[in-house]
Amino acid sequence: MFASVAREIVSSLFVPLTDKDGLPDNRIAEGEQRLGFTFPLVLKQFYSLLGRHGPINNAHSHILSPDRMYVLNDGLVFCEENQRAHYWAIGLDKLQNEGPPVLQGNTNEGEWHHYCDRLSAFLLFTICWQSINGMPAAASAQISDGLLDRLRTNMTKVAGGYGVDELSFYRKRSSDLTFNGER
DSSP states (O other): OOHHHHHHHHHHHHHHOOOOSSSHHHHHHHHHHHSSOOHHHHHHHHHHHHOOOOHHHHHHSOOOOOOOOOTTTTEEEEEOOTTTEEEEEEEGTTTTSOOEEEEEEETTSOOOEEEEHHHHHHHHHHHHHHHTTTSSOOOOOOOOHHHHHHHHHEEEEOOOOSSSSSOOEEEHHHHHHHBBBBB
């Protein structure tokens, strides 16, 4: 499920994926061997599809390649914010889960905080976030409840579960999204 939704989102925000966007299985396996454990299935799927996709992996935050991931305070760090003030990890005790929760830490503390219920939701949201940050300009806006209802009706919401007020929606590129003149 994760792979098909990720492929659809990336194809609508960028261009369709090719084999060159993903990492070969042996590179993922080398990362697992180096660290001494198997990565969750969703993380492996991400790397297989998008492990070499520059904008998705580095537009703002940095999704670390398997050879750059590291263990910190019993968490497998797989993503760092662009200034390395924050980082995201999977608890070592949750690695056997197909889609484990995501933890967030920062350089000022030595502890983890719950960030997102599912790794798949974190990665899908991050794909959208990275696409915005890879644009020449980015913005945010408050929208009316009516427009939000129309977005929910006419678009696909990226799975949430991270407890913040940010929402991501996507629609296939072939469709133009206009609601009574509002975009």
